[in-house]
Amino acid sequence: MGRGDALSPVRVGAAGEPLRAPEAAVGDDGRVVAPVARELIVLVDDDGTEIGTLPKSLVHHGETPLHRAFSAYLFDEAGRLLVTRRAEDKATFPGMWTNTVCGHPGPGEDDPTAIARRARYELGLGVADLRPAVPSYRYRAVFRGVVENEICPVWIGRFTGTPAPEPTEVGEWEVLDWAEFRARQEAQLDDAWSPWCREQARLIEAAGLVPTGA
Template sequence: MTEELVVLLSPDGQAIGTAPKASVHHAQTPLHLAFSAYVFNERGELLLTQRAHDKATFPSVWTNSACGHPGPGERLGDAVRRRVATELGLAVTDLRVVLPRFAYRAELDGVVEWELCPVLVGRVDGDPSPHPAEVADVGWVDWAQFADEVLEGRREVSVWCGEQVAELVRLGSDPEAWPTADPAELPPALPRD
């Protein structure tokens, strides 16, 4: 199995190198490229995931549908489809970027996440088959109720998910109507179509 690499970034989103994923998350985590995906079913429900209990970063934390890191030269959509298939056994359709410039820094138990992390939405059919090394639990939720609970502090989620929800609700109440972002706004480290 090949070592998974993450793309290291300058503050303006230019690729400046790579590092093994297994070694990049620590107290001095460098800025790197990532993504967050929010996938919905045919009923318009959002798939939430609980990170596996033995994950190196943010174990057991509930968060959005899938997160990951595009590999060097990997297109964003391909990275999202790869991770959703690996973590959840699902195929994503209608994938589009809605928050191209999202960035965050978060720390838990001395481990830091520091990422330029475009946010995408997509659709899935069927129920997930979570990979136990990645996902401890899953659940389908109504978007409006979920967003209200997160914003009012009644539902605990990952730092990045909480910040993303705050930005997503500003796009409107209906995820299907959220505007698709201009690809030119994505970090320059990502390959262009």
């Protein structure tokens, strides 16, 4: 099947229980193992109502269906933001710098649980003090023919621990003061930072939600 071919979603509750993202295994090092082939993405309509699921490996292509996602901006105790560079072999927006962690809640999984799961898997980190920043955020973006099309609430919070990236997800990471983070976005080429991160950063600022000291 090609990336642009039509895909039939697997309905929640259809015959044959689908694999669910929260059922990912835990490795010997305590990290959550979340293989792409086992992760289900929740498809939604324009109102955000769930209409089915698809395996993550089949979702992103030239006609990516609208689906649930999240973006999290996690800060250290000094108010500095942890930013990450997406691994070069990611299916969407490879090699771009972005916010701390992005991902997709699985069927029946709320955003805070999904954020904690992905932060542990991608970065080996704990998460604390999560709160919604831009709860109604939605976007569509295209890079190299692959579309992202998401209802993607934005969250802010704090990370605990020392980053230990999963190399298939994260190529690099840095901890930056908010002012430096924004200055880099303004100075660097469009393809250096994910389009959602650029827009979300402006919305977080406009809402007055940048942590004190950042």
